[in-house]
Structure formats: structure tokens, C-alpha cells
Amino acid sequence: MSVNSKPNPAISSMPKAPQLMDILRCALAVLIKDIKCEFRVKSALSAILLFAITSAIAVSFTLQAYGGNSAVSSTLLWLVIYFSAMSGLSRSFVREEETNTAPTLRLAARPASVYLGKLAFNWALVIALQCVTAPLFIMFMGSSVGNWGQFICILLIGGLGLSAGATAAAAMVAKAATKGAVFAVICFPLLIPALVISIHGTNIAMAARGAISAASDIRTLIAFSGVIITASLMLFKFIWED
């Protein structure tokens, strides 16, 4: 049996630049569609934000004494971000399967566009989550940030790494029998490097001790996100199509 379909000569003979623009325009359409769907029911956003606020309050209520310790507060901040993101990011594909809109999306858009569109949507969700959680968390814990530039940079790029892996994992578990539990199981190992490096870098950015800089962590995070996004773009065809 064959997994590959033959390349479509009409597509492969097209010049390179318009095809890329095509994929990006299509990805933008998928992103806009997802945002519209999201604002109709607000299921993912409200679940993620409430989860984040609840856990941020619960954590800082009991552990406020450790606010000055950058190692503790950076770890807790990322745990709050990670687990709240996990509660909502799988929705992007599970919703398509549940409402039976996945086959139409498969017909309407190339796999690469679907991946990029969903990735952009998930990244936007994570950034929205971080915009609420990080200031709230810093205020409640009373922790200080030494280097704001690097701190924000790590939040953004760490969020990209998280959403890149989570998007691929969400598409994988959309066909699994028990989706919710499996998503957390699959995501954790895929995202460990991003999580560990983000915590390491946030710790340095919050403490800002002299010459030690989080630049190498930022570079590693960019490399990780690049590897995951490139590989997912190449593999998404096999995950997504029947």
C-alpha cells in the first residue's frame, strides 16, 4: 500500500514564490477562521485564562514568601503557563474532529497552511495567556525582574516553542481514542527541552546577576522552535491526512 500520493504536476510546475505566498495566505485564512470560531464560543480562551488565573492565585497565595527567589518564581511561572496552555491547546484540532469540519478543512487547505494557521492561533492564545499570567504572577509573588528585555523575549519565544510542539501533538491525538489524557502525555516529552530552557533563561533574566546573560538560552529556544516547526511542516501531511 502506498502512503504517498503522486505529486500534482500542476502544483510542482508552479513557480516557487507564488506557491509560498499561497500557503501563507491560506494559513492566514485558517487563522482568521479559528479566531472567529473562538470568539463565537470563547471555549479555549476562557478555559485557559481562568485556569491560569486560578493556579497563579493558588500558587502565590501559599508561596509568596519565595517571591524574591528567582529560581522558584521562574519555575512556578512556567508551570502555570505550561499547564494552562495544555488545558486549551488541544482544542484546535479536537474541535475540528468533533464538529466533523476536519474533512472540509482537508479539502480546502494544504497541510502546511493548516499547520501554520493553527500554530499562529495557538501562539496567539499562549501570548494572551502570558499577558495575563506574567504581570499577575509577578505582582502577587512580589518578585522582581532584572532584565525586562530578555524576560519578554524568553516568554515570547518559549511560547512559540510550546505552541509549535503542542500543535503537532494536538493533530496526532485528534485521532486517538482518549484524547485529553493522551495529549498531556504526548506533549510533555515533546516540550521538555523548551520548558527546561525557558525556566533556565527566565531564572537568569529575573535574577540578572552581573555579566550572566540569557542570550544563549534565547538562541537555543529559537533553534528548538525552528527544528520543531520545520519538522512538523514536513511531517504534517502524514499526521493530518487520512
Place this chain on the structure above:
Amino acid sequence: MLDNNQSLRTDTTMPLALRVGLGVWMSAVIIGTFLFVPPAQGFASPDAARMVIFHIPCAIVAVIAYIISAIYAIAFLSKGKIMSDEKSAIAAGLGFLFTALATVTGMIFAQAQWGKTWNWDPKQTSILMLIMVYAAYFTLRSCIPGQIARAKISAAYNILAGLIMPFLVIILPRMLPSLHPKSAHLSPEYQIALACAAIGYIVLFIWMFRLQVRIAEYIMAARRVRIG
């Protein structure tokens, strides 16, 4: 189908001479390790440092197994032979076994040298994460219904896992300080014994791999007989 006796005699997964040779070779490595290799300098307890000869090859074979697993996953996605998917899963399973062995021998070694079974040394951390990555692979395999969907999705996950492995094994340990000594500190006797043990482990891995592939082929043939 072959009966038990016959299949033992006609086991073509590895020539008889090589199987006997492997037994003799590994016995020689064990005897040589304890009788001829001197205690290693630079360790808290030099006599117990002989553990390295059995500890490091496990990690080497595990990494080789994971790379083979990823190669078969790529082969499945490009050619579409279901047997490649089976081979990919078998290689990952054997890699998992050797990772577990490397972790356990490493824990015994850490108890002897650093006084604690688990120190959160970067190499211990990364091997623990590697275990979780491939445990998730088997979980994913077990919960996707449909052979072809399972094969495609788990192959994609396997390739992603293979790309994450360098971050866990190479990059993370270098970003954090480690208790592990550099291999250059070991004397030449150690390096020879290590290489010999690694060769034995690799041949053992090949034999185990081929045996498991044979079992998978039999299971597939039996299924075909039952269906058609």
C-alpha cells in the same frame, strides 16, 4: 508454521558460530574487566569504577537503536511498507530496554561514586527525559485505532522525538555543570575494554532486533492466514 524444535535449529537470525562467538566474547570481556583492567584513577572508589565498561555501552546502543528506529520511520513514510513501521517500533522498544539498563547501572554507579542514587546530574536528567519521550511513543501507539493511521502518526512522532534527542543528550547537559568525568581521564586499558564491550552489545542488539522482527513477521503471517 514451524514447530518449536525445528525453528530453534533453523534459526537464521544469526549464524551459530556468531552466537557462540558472542557468548565467548562477552565472557572474555567480563573476565578481562575484573582480572586484568586496573582500578580507575580519579574516582571516589576506583574498584567500583569497572561499572563504566557495562554502563556506557548501554547508552551507546540505546542511541543507535533510537537512530535506527527514526530511520525506519522515515522509510515507512516514504515507501509505505507496514513492516518498516513494525521494525521502527521494535528498534524503539529495544532502545527503551537499553536506556532502562543504562539508567539502572548508572544509578548503582552513582551510589558507589557519589553516595547518592539520584543526583539530578544533567546526564541523569536527560536520560530520564529520554525515557519519558519514548514511553509517550508507546502510549501513542497503543491508543490510535487502525493500523495505517497508527503507523503514520507514530512514525511522525518518532521522527520528532529523534530530532529532540540531540537537545536532550547533547545541548542540555552542556548548559549545566556535570559530575560526569570526561572520558579522556580513563586509561587506555579502559578504552579497549569499553570498545570490546560496545562491540558485544551491538552484536547482541542486532541479534535481538532480528529475532523480534522474525516474531513480528510470523504474527503478520498468522493474521493473514486467519483473515484470508
